[in-house]
Amino acid sequence: MNRIGLLSICVLLASGVFAQEVRTITLSEAIELGYANSKQLAISKAKVQEAQAKLDQAKDRQLPDVSVGGNYMHINTPTISMANASDGGGSSGGESPLAAFSNLHDIGLVQVTASMPIYNGLKIRNTRVMNEYLSEASHYDEQTTKSEVSINTIKAIYQYYELLESRKVIEENLRQQQQLVEEFKNKEAQGVLARNDRLKTELQANRVELGLTEVNHTVELAAYNLNILLGLPESTVLQLDTAGLFMIKPTDTWDSYLNAGLSNRSDIKSASLQVKAADTNYKIAKSARYPTVGISTGYVNAYVPNVFNVYNALNAGLSLKYSITGAFHATHGIREARSRADQAASAQALQEDNLRIKIRGKYLRYLEMQDKLVINDKSVRQAQENYQISDNKYNQGLMLLSDYLDANVSLLRSRLDYATGRAETMVAYYELQESIGALQ
Numbered sequence: 009m010n011r012i013g014l015l016s017i018c019v020l021l022a023s024g025v026f027a028q029e030v031r032t033i034t035l036s037e038a039i040e041l042g043y044a045n046s047k048q049l050a051i052s053k054a055k056v057q058e059a060q061a062k063l064d065q066a067k068d069r070q071l072p073d074v075s076v077g078g079n080y081m082h083i084n085t086p087t088i089s090m091a092n093a094s095d096g097g098g099s100s101g102g103e104s105p106l107a108a109f110s111n112l113h114d115i116g117l118v119q120v121t122a123s124m125p126i127y128n129g130l131k132i133r134n135t136r137v138m139n140e141y142l143s144e145a146s147h148y149d150e151q152t153t154k155s156e157v158s159i160n161t162i163k164a165i166y167q168y169y170e171l172l173e174s175r176k177v178i179e180e181n182l183r184q185q186q187q188l189v190e191e192f193k194n195k196e197a198q199g200v201l202a203r204n205d206r207l208k209t210e211l212q213a214n215r216v217e218l219g220l221t222e223v224n225h226t227v228e229l230a231a232y233n234l235n236i237l238l239g240l241p242e243s244t245v246l247q248l249d250t251a252g253l254f255m256i257k258p259t260d261t262w263d264s265y266l267n268a269g270l271s272n273r274s275d276i277k278s279a280s281l282q283v284k285a286a287d288t289n290y291k292i293a294k295s296a297r298y299p300t301v302g303i304s305t306g307y308v309n310a311y312v313p314n315v316f317n318v319y320n321a322l323n324a325g326l327s328l329k330y331s332i333t334g335a336f337h338a339t340h341g342i343r344e345a346r347s348r349a350d351q352a353a354s355a356q357a358l359q360e361d362n363l364r365i366k367i368r369g370k371y372l373r374y375l376e377m378q379d380k381l382v383i384n385d386k387s388v389r390q391a392q393e394n395y396q397i398s399d400n401k402y403n404q405g406l407m408l409l410s411d412y413l414d415a416n417v418s419l420l421r422s423r424l425d426y427a428t429g430r431a432e433t434m435v436a437y438y439e440l441q442e443s444i445g446a447l448q
Contacts, residue, residue, distance in 0.1 A: 029241060034249040035165055038238060042161035043154060045239030052146075052153040059146035063139040069132050072124040079117040116311040123304035129295025134288050141285035148281070151274035158447040162438045164234050166431040169248055171227045173427035178220045181420045185213035205409045212413050216420070254430070256437050259378070262371055265444050269367045272445030276363065279356040286349035293345035296338035299330035363443070370440040377433040384426040391415075391422040 033041075043049060125132065189209050195201035235244050270276060303326055310318035398415035401407035441447055 029243065030245045030247060031240070032247045032249050033238075034251070035162065035253055038165050039158050039161050041238040041240070042157050045237070046153075046157045049150070049153050049157055052150040056143075056146045056150050059139070059143040063136070063143045066132075066136040066139040070136065072122045074122045075120070077119050077121075079115070081115045083113060083115070114311075114313055116309075118309040120307040121304065122306070123302055125300055125302040127298075128300040129298030131292055131295035134291045134295070138285045138288040138292065141281045141288065145278040145281035145285065148274040148278035152278065155274070155442055155445070155447045159438060159442045161237065163435055164230075164237055165248065166253075166435050168227075168230050168234055168246070169250070169253065170428055170431035171223060171230055172248070173431070174424055175220065175223045175227055177420065177423045177427060178216060178223055181416070181423075182213065182216045182220055184416070185209065185216050189213050208409055208413065212416070254434060256434070259374070262368075265367055265371055265440065266364065268446070269363055269444035270360065273363060274445060276356075276360060279352075279359050283349070283352045283356050286345075286352040290342070290345040290349050293338065293342045296331075296341065297335045299328060302327045302329075367440075367443045370436070370443040374433075374436040374440045377429065377436040381426075381429045381433045384422065384429040387422040388419075388426050391419040395419045 189206070192201055192206040192209050196203055196206045231246055232242060234240075234246060235242050240246075303324070305324040306322070308318060308321040308323070310316070310321070395415045395418070398407055398412050402409065402412040438447070
């Protein structure tokens with residue numbers, strides 16, 4: 009290959025490397041990015057705006073209905089035939105008052121009206137109250153969504169950390185295995201080691217290398233998914249800032265976690281408001297059985313040339329309407345509204361029961377992971393000591409190669425278990441915090 013071709017390849021490789029942005033990120037930054045780029049949270053915010061719009065509409069219905077109307081007509085000269093008033097025995101002489109219509113060309117009318125129901129079974133008021141409950145519930149639903157986004161982001165971060173740590177452990181073990189293979193090759197060449205033993209070490213190294221290949225692909229997939237989740241360019245290389253990644257508070261009592269969950273969870277608050285909204289909707293349904301009383305007022309100006317002019321004509325009045333058919337058919341709507349209110353109350357009770365079960369499970373899970381982490385830490389120290397002893401015995405010819413390799417595998421597994429357990433302990437901690445509403 010000539011120099012120009014080699015230089016072109018180097019430039020392409022270099023451009024590919026520099027195109028990848030390396031970004032160090034903390035857990036809190038990841039959560040904020042998760043909020044900013046969550047499609048699920050965007051939907052929740054839109055629902056909040058929708059609920060607020062419905063509330064504003066309900067408030068508008070409490071205001072009077074004001075309308076302004078005007079009419080203007082231009083007509084041709086009509087032909088009007090009228091009986092003489094004298095034929096009917098009326099007064100003779102003079103022209104009939106209706107004769108003015110024969111010269112009618114323009115008609116104008118301006119009217120302003122305002123009306124408002126002053127009683128309709130409190131339907132308008134209860135509609136506003138119901139939408140207030142639903143609007144407030146939508147805010148709590150948004151907080152619930154934020155909590156879900158938080159825990160999903162946290163899980164993704166700690167899964168990524170777990171994979172990175174596992175890769176480090178496997179890479180270190182692979183270097184040891186490859187070094188051991190080189191040593192065994194030299195011993196085989198010197199005639200002091202059987203070929204079978206050298207093949208066993210190579211097989212062990214191949215297995216570790218295969219595990220590293222799998223982990224590398226998993227890391228690549230996890231990094232891609234994490235970039236999508238955080239709204240970062242797909243080529244971004246993420247590095248985790250682990251300074252505050254494993255800072256947790258002391259474990260509290262079960263009762264305190266349960267009480268915190270029942271009082272802080274936004275979905276429980278939303279369910280309570282849904283019950284209130286359903287009860288208010290039941291009152292709205294019952295309003296169909298009551299009459300509607302309204303008040304109205306108006307202002308009229310009328311202009312008919314050569315006939316009459318009306319200025320500043322004011323009117324006001326009351327109206328009463330009662331729909332007998334509507335009251336009869338309202339029975340079915342009332343039963344439906346009552347059924348929905350009962351469903352909302354039962355759903356709230358079921359949600360509270362499920363929450364108790366969830367908090368209990370997350371609490372016990374966190375205690376379990378803490379205990380496992382202590383055991384994993386102890387297992388790492390024991391596996392390190394066992395490997396050192398096995399290494400000394402094997403070098404002195406006091407241990408079989410298979411037992412020596414088993415000691416190495418045990419050390420590798422214990423380190424992987426510790427890395428996994430450390431990440432899973434933190435996930436269990438944050439899942440417990442999410443279950444009591446502490447991530448909102």
